[in-house]
Amino acid sequence: MTMSVRLTTAAAVVALGFAGAALAAPGGGGGAGPAPSVSPREDPQAAYQAGVAALNAQNYREAIRQFRSARRALPDSGAINYALGVAYNGAGETDDARESFERAARADDAPAATRLQLGLIHIAQGNRDEAVAQQTALAQMISACDGACGDARRAQLQAAHDQLTRALAAPADAPQADPAVTGWIFPNVEEGRAAYAEAVGLINAERFPEALDALARTQAAIGPSADVLNYMGFASRKLGRLDEALGYYREALRLDPAHLGATEYLGELYIQMGELDRARTQLARLDDLCTYGCAQREELARWIERAE
Template sequence: MHRNSERRISRALGALAAAVFGAAALLYAPAILAAPSGGSSLPSTTPQRQVDPAASYREGLEALEREDYRTAEKKFGEVLSVLPKNPEANYHMGLAKIGRGKTKSSVRYFERAIRERPSYTEARERLALVQIELGEPDEAREQLDAMKAQLEACGAGDECGAGRRARLEEAIARVEAALAGGEQAARGMASRPAGLFAQPRAAGAERYRDAVRLINEAEYEAAIADLYAAQAIVGPHPDILNYLGFAHRKLARFDEARRYYAQALAIDPDHLGANEYLGELYLELGDTQKARAQLARLDALCPFGCAEREDLARLIDRRESDRRARR
């Protein structure tokens, strides 16, 4: 862990709170938290663009809450225009399609959410219910079997956490009941996704803070769960996506890490932390040339120097020194 990381993560937390949750949420940002380098040392702001994915996401959630499905469809469409593979946006777009009576059209959005995040229980449950409603019980049983396999993989201990275990058990029970009750029962369940929308934004700041603490403790799986929860509340934000990339990289899930960094940079190409971490990912993959390209990007973003640039430069130098020593 780098010596200057405490100041940098405090700034990153404050920037996220200010940018996404409003000034009041700064109360949720701790004065000092140790965490890995790569959190923005400058405020993480989204460049001027027609679509702010986090704002559109929140507006979509609010529209779902008041059953304004046309607006919800429009707002999640805006998110997907920037981040077409974002699991939360795809899942909620599926819900908006159901609300508008476009049940068959919802399938591809739930499928994409699951493809991008196989552990997305809500998406698997909703897809199974829709498939039953559409007269496709065999396909629904595939989702049921997948959830049962995930529950079994949790083991008898606390590998998945009590919350995830309970959510899997609930989803399995609902899908089994729908299969027993037939298309009409599934239709009623699929059309009532109550309790999933518009949680207080401060709750998202709290989950983000918890995730950073867990990252600092090297509890990466638990951190990922909290980051997913934060994103489900506030939508795609580059700071959240950056730390999702970091946590997945620490678990050697390099493809997932790359996707999260790409999403962060699609929203904010100048995000210092995501540019640095992407360079670190390339180093871990043995691609020094691409790591140096990220260093050049940071040189352009930090004409007077910044911690992210210095950290990446130091890692590149160390990697090249080690390589020379092995010759």
């Protein structure tokens, strides 16, 4: 069974919008998932982008307000919790920052510098053992970073580890790096558009680790997007990281319960996981969504037929 996705770079760039606009994704839009959907009155992507703008202006209170709004849509998002942690740190609310970074660290899409940020907070608070634990965790992540992890991710983890190591080795009275501005640059929306187009080309070339890095940059720029999460799930599946793919598809469907691509691909993932009944549930959902038929419904039906 093969997974096919082809989207031209030009189409991707045209489809990628600004705050609140959808991106073009493999399989198009549509599909229901197991997570509750986001209220149509909420716009987590707009809130995220407003948070980044406030953060860049050092308006930390407004950044916190906006990132908290975005987090209500995706409470477990590594990217959103990381951004919120940076905002809390800038406002001097280190306990809340630590909690946000800890939540980010539990997510598959956490920026590589998440544990660097945690370590710097622990150093500032005099919790050296906790900072060393973050250093050890980074070393373990680097050791586990294989071909599916990718060179870019490995380099980011190494840079975070090296910076935390230097901070731990510095004298206690030495000035420490400001965690609010350390380890992560928030790209602007135009950079996000370019990263998305890059990701499309990399996926079409089956360069999936690099595609995930480009998609992470897209997400950092534009915020929550069902299309980007769908792509992240697709690339993760191709790398054999099925649990991560499941999480991305569920997040995509939380944002957009009518996302055709994520609905189809979640069904395909269930087949890979040996859960044929769940795949049939996804097919039934596509029957509801595709009143006049659609390619996603037919493709998932073929997968199920081959698996039976």
